[in-house]
Amino acid sequence: MRVARNFQLRIGTHKTRITFDGFLKDDFDRLQNLCKQYYNTTIETKDTSVRGWNWGIAEVQSQDLAFLIAGKPAFTIPLSTVLNTSITKTEVALEFSSSLPPIPDAEDALSKKKRLRAQPDEVSEIRLYLPGTAKGMKKKEAKAKVKAEGAEEGEDVKMKEDGDGDEDESEDDEDDEDDGGETAAQVFHDAVKEKADIGQITGEALCTIPDVLCLTPRGRFDIDMHSDFMRLRGKTYDYRIAYSQVQKLFLLPKPDDVHCQFVVNIDPPIRQGQTRYPYLVMQFIKEEILQLEMNIDEETLKDKYENNLMARYDDPAFEVVSILFRVLAAKKVTTPGGFQSHEGQSAVKCNVKANEGQLYFLEKQLLFISKQPTLVLHSDISAVTFARVGGALPSARTFDLNVRLKGDSDHPIIFSALNKEELTTIEEHLRAKKVRVKNEMEELAAAEVAAMGDDDDDDDDDDDDMDVDKAAVKDLLGEEDDEDSEVDEDFQAESESDGGSGGSGESDDDSDAGSDKPVKKKAKTDK
Numbered sequence: 371m372r373v374a375r376n377f378q379l380r381i382g383t384h385k386t387r388i389t390f391d392g393f394l395k396d397d398f399d400r401l402q403n404l405c406k407q408y409y410n411t412t413i414e415t416k417d418t419s420v421r422g423w424n425w426g427i428a429e430v431q432s433q434d435l436a437f438l439i440a441g442k443p444a445f446t447i448p449l450s451t452v453l454n455t456s457i458t459k460t461e462v463a464l465e466f467s468s469s470l471p472p473i474p475d476a477e478d479a480l481s482k483k484k485r486l487r488a489q490p491d492e493v494s495e496i497r498l499y500l501p502g503t504a505k506g507m508k509k510k511e512a513k514a515k516v517k518a519e520g521a522e523e524g525e526d527v528k529m530k531e532d533g534d535g536d537e538d539e540s541e542d543d544e545d546d547e548d549d550g551g552e553t554a555a556q557v558f559h560d561a562v563k564e565k566a567d568i569g570q571i572t573g574e575a576l577c578t579i580p581d582v583l584c585l586t587p588r589g590r591f592d593i594d595m596h597s598d599f600m601r602l603r604g605k606t607y608d609y610r611i612a613y614s615q616v617q618k619l620f621l622l623p624k625p626d627d628v629h630c631q632f633v634v635n636i637d638p639p640i641r642q643g644q645t646r647y648p649y650l651v652m653q654f655i656k657e658e659i660l661q662l663e664m665n666i667d668e669e670t671l672k673d674k675y676e677n678n679l680m681a682r683y684d685d686p687a688f689e690v691v692s693i694l695f696r697v698l699a700a701k702k703v704t705t706p707g708g709f710q711s712h713e714g715q716s717a718v719k720c721n722v723k724a725n726e727g728q729l730y731f732l733e734k735q736l737l738f739i740s741k742q743p744t745l746v747l748h749s750d751i752s753a754v755t756f757a758r759v760g761g762a763l764p765s766a767r768t769f770d771l772n773v774r775l776k777g778d779s780d781h782p783i784i785f786s787a788l789n790k791e792e793l794t795t796i797e798e799h800l801r802a803k804k805v806r807v808k809n810e811m812e813e814l815a816a817a818e819v820a821a822m823g824d825d826d827d828d829d830d831d832d833d834d835d836m837d838v839d840k841a842a843v844k845d846l847l848g849e850e851d852d853e854d855s856e857v858d859e860d861f862q863a864e865s866e867s868d869g870g871s872g873g874s875g876e877s878d879d880d881s882d883a884g885s886d887k888p889v890k891k892k893a894k895t896d897k
Contacts, residue, residue: 371419386393387433389535419444428562435464452566454605454640457559464496464562465641480777495641500555574599577664577697579691585631586651586741587642594692607641616699618745620737620757622706622730623656623713630654630688631739649743652691660687707733709799712791720771720785729785731799736773738785740795746783752776753806754792769793
């Protein structure tokens, strides 16, 4: 059959199917002869629809999902790649598993950007609109196939069909309304679940946790715990999550002292439509007791799980769930450390944009739990700045916490509306974890001092420049005086002789030290 690049050969067995790509059109005759000679079989040819239509019929063929246009396949998708399927009235959504390598445990923001840029594009979801009933869809597909064949044979058949098209469509609509069978969307949804091993899980579950309240995604789910994966069964959505997708586990008490939250970090995340959920947030009442019996024999408990699981539980629900996830997912459960707010709680209330939640200061990360949880590792933080500490008004009671990440300092994460009484506790905790902490008010004061220092330096520089200019002017003037006037030796000699005759008799008076008064000369008289 014709594919995107040249031709493809598919060999199907009772259990699997193997595909070979890259054949040329001239290779068909040679392959046909080889198959007849060695396997006593013939190669069937399939035409691919190249009309480019986005309407047709979706059909489950063996282990594939085929989208047919006028009886010809436009594309086929292996059902083994379908991770989840959901139905909403007449719309069926198919989610596909990712073939990308797993994310490393320790990855900074810059490495994450490089990894995302290097990843190829892949189909993650397809939505199919299936109106009417299953019988009506089959009738419409048969008529569409006849129309397509007639259009290829000649225009006479096409004109005849166009004349009766409106009547046929109206009859189909009436038949769909009268038929009380299953809808086409429901039949297709059930077929995909059966072939993709989503609805019928092979093997029995180790245990089932009933009616668990999930804050993210919103709703109540029954959680089936298997040896390699877990299954979330809700009224509308059904998720299958492998334990290899679990990255981190958190068990955190809420500040109301009534509830406890269990957070599961998942990558790749689950989806509901266009919304992705990388975190599962389950909420339990602390006093709620869960009675659970494990479907595991004693030998398996000893050999495989090393007695880390019990055959029966009768303990608080949040403890039982955390133990099951810790053992089955083989991940450490993170609990609050030594941080205590001024009210003695492990978290403080704050906002991220328009979402209100609780911010937990853990030993190696910050975790904000709300409708859209946010996790920030200490190793990814470039600096933490306390903003609005002084406040525009003296009566301001809140401040902001700006977290700048390494490699993306231009887009900080802002935790707003924190109680000002938590400032000292938060600052001491972050400094103890060797996180760089800044205060916006101190930075502003330092900037003002630096600006004033620059002004003083500018004034000093101006004064120095003026002194230099004056010295230069003096030097110029001094050179001109030396050129215009020379030393008059005769004038100096006369002045010395006059001074010597007048001062011979007053040597004692001239010798008086410290006398600043001018010496008076005696007038000469003729005898």
